[in-house]
Amino acid sequence: MRLTYLFDPLCGWCYGAGPAIEKLAGHDNVTLELLPTGLFAGRGAGRMDAQFSEYAWSNDQRIAKLTGQRFTDDYRTRILGAGGAFDSTAASLGLTAVHATDPGRELTALKELQLARYVRGQDIVSVAGVGEILLSLGLAKAAERMLARDPALVEAYGRRIQTARTLMRRHGLSGVPALLAGEGPGQRPLPGNALYEPLEGLLAQLGAA
Template sequence: MSATVTYLFDPLCGWCYGASPVIEKLAQHNGIHLVLAPTGLFAGSGHRMDAAFAEFAWSNDQRIARLTGQRFTEAYRENVLGRHGSPFDSSAMTLALTAVALTEPLREREVLKALQKARYVDGLDTGNAQVVGDLLRQMGLDLVADQVAAADLALLERNASRLQQARRLMRSLGAQGVPGLVVHTASGHRLLGGNALYGEVDQLLEQIANTCGNRAS
C-alpha cells in the first residue's frame, strides 16, 4: 500500500495527544507519507484558563487517558490547569511547528511529541512562548527558537497560509474538529474521523487501504 495521509490537529488538543501513539506508528509504516497539518483551532482564541474550564479539561483528559493510556499528570493539573488567568492559546506552538517544517522538516513530528509531553506529563505551560522557545533550544533547535522569537513577516505569512490550507481542507470535507486524517487519492480525498485514531494501527491501515481501493475503483 502507498498512500499520502494528512493529519489535522492542534498541539493544544488533548484528543490529538491521545492519538499520538497511533500517529507515531502510522508515520513509521512503509508506504505511508504522513503530512502534518496544524489547523490553528486554539491559536489566537483569546481564552484564558479559569476554574470551570480547568475542571472540564481535566474530566475530558481522564476520558482520553482511559481510552488511550496516555498520561495526564498531577504536575499538568496543578501547573497548567491550575494557572488561572494563563492563556489557552496554541499560537506559539503552531508557529514553532511551522518554523521547524521550514528548516528541519524531518523533526516536526518529534517537536510536536515533545511539546505534548512537556505539557501533559512535565506540567509546563506550552501556551507560553518562552516555554516553547526554551524547549526548542533544549532540543538543539536554536535557529528555530530564534525564528519563533523574531516572528518575522515571512514566517508569519507562511504560518497563516499553512493554517488556511488546513482549514480549507477541513471545510471541504465537513470536518467539525480535530484530530482527523485525510486520505488523498488520485480521484479525491476522504476524511477519517478521530475515532479511527484510538484503536489498533493495523485497523487504521486497513481503513486507509480500503479507502484507497474504494476511491480507485
C-alpha cells in the same frame, strides 16, 4: 499512501492520538504531512478559569482511559490550576518554524511539546516557553526564527492554518484530530475514532479509503 494530519497542539484528543500518528509516520508506505488548524488560536483562544479547568481535567481522564496517554498531577497543578491563557498560536508557530528549518523533526517537536504540557507541566502557550523546548531539542534555527517573529515565518504559519481550515471545510470536519487519506479530488477523511484503534485496524481503514 499520502496522509494529512489535522491537529492543534493544545488538543487533548490529538495528544491521545499521538501513538497512532507516530506509528503511521514510521510505516514504509506512508507519507505524512502535519497541518496545524489554529483551532485554539485567534478567536478560538481563551482563558483557563476554574470551570474550564475542571472540564478539561474530566475530559483528559477519558482520553487517558481510552489511549493510555499520561496526564500528570504536574499538568493539573501547573497548567490547569494556574489559569492563564489557552492559546495554541505559539506552539503552532514553533512547529511551523521546525517545518521550515528541519521538516523531518516536526512530529518529534509536536510530541515533545505535548509531553512538556501534559506530563511535565511546562508552558507551551508563550513564545518563550516554546522556544525553550525547541532549544532543548537542538532546534536552534527554529527557535531563533520564532523568537525573532520572522515575518516570513509568520506568513508561512498563516498559510498553513488557512490550508488546514480549507481542508476541514471541504470535508465537513468540525474538530480535530482528523486524518485525510490521499490527495486532490480523491482525498477522503477517515472516521473520527480511527486514530484510537490498533494499528492493524487503522491500516485496514486506510486501505478502504
